[in-house]
Amino acid sequence: MASQIIETNRVGAEVINGDAASKKKSIELLQELSLPKGLFPLDDIEEFGYSRANGFMWILHRKKKEHTFKKIKQTVSYATEVTAFVEKGKLKKITGVKTKELMLWLSVVEVYVEESSAGKITFKTGTGLSDSFDASTFELDM
Numbered sequence: 001m002a003s004q005i006i007e008t009n010r011v012g013a014e015v016i017n018g019d020a021a022s023k024k025k026s027i028e029l030l031q032e033l034s035l036p037k038g039l040f041p042l043d044d045i046e047e048f049g050y051s052r053a054n055g056f057m058w059i060l061h062r063k064k065k066e067h068t069f070k071k072i073k074q075t076v077s078y079a080t081e082v083t084a085f086v087e088k089g090k091l092k093k094i095t096g097v098k099t100k101e102l103m104l105w106l107s108v109v110e111v112y113v114e115e116s117s118a119g120k121i122t123f124k125t126g127t128g129l130s131d132s133f134d135a136s137t138f139e140l141d142m
Contacts, residue, residue, distance in 0.1 A: 003081060005095075006049065006058050013051035022048035026059060027140070034089050034113060036121060036138035041067045042078055050086075058083045071137045075100040076108070089113045099123065 016025045022045035027037045029050055044062035051057075059082045068075045079096035086092070090112040097108040106125040113121050113135060121138060124130040 003083070005056075005083060006060075006081070009051045009054050009056040009058075010049065011051075012053055013049045013056070015047060015049045017047050019043070019045045022046070022059070025050070026057075029057060029086070033086055033091075035091070035111070036135050038138045038140040039091075039111065040078070040082065041065075041140075042082075055085050055087055056083070057086050069137055072133055074133075077105060089115070099125065101125075101129070 014025075016022045023042075025048050026040050026045070030037050030039055040059060042059060042061045042065055045059055046062060047058075047060040049058045061078070061080055061082075064080055065078045066075055067078070077098045077100070079098075082094070082096035084091040084094040090110070092110050094107075094109050094111065098105040099108055100106075106127055106129065108123050109126045110124040111121065112124075117132070119135055120132045121135040122130050122132040
């Protein structure tokens with residue numbers, strides 16, 4: 001079931017159903033935003049939506065997923081509903097994404113690429129902590 005924020009932003013949004021089409025569209029959006037294409041390594045996506053008017057995107061998938069980005073040994077958890085407000089080089093007010101730091105799961109609230117530090121991507125948590133990595137770490141594993 002989609003949350004209230006998705007329902008509010010659904011009007012006028014482009015909505016894609018099905019795993020293959022949704023993955024393709026989410027990758028296209030990340031490319032358009034100049035963000036790494038592998039930020040959402042999700043399976044069984046049921047719906048991807050994007051409202052250009054509101055700058056809001058969402059992904060609904062069947063089950064929670066934990067993914068480890070091997071190059072940096074960082075585990076990230078994706079809830080069944082992931083949402084964010086987007087703009088060039090940035091995902092803001094993210095919901096449904098957590099990163100494991102030591103033994104704690106921290107919500108990731110913002111992801112951005114700064115023009116001044118090309119090739120680096122920064123992840124900011126709700127606690128105010130942030131960490132930067134090579135953007136290539138989050139490209140699709142082929």
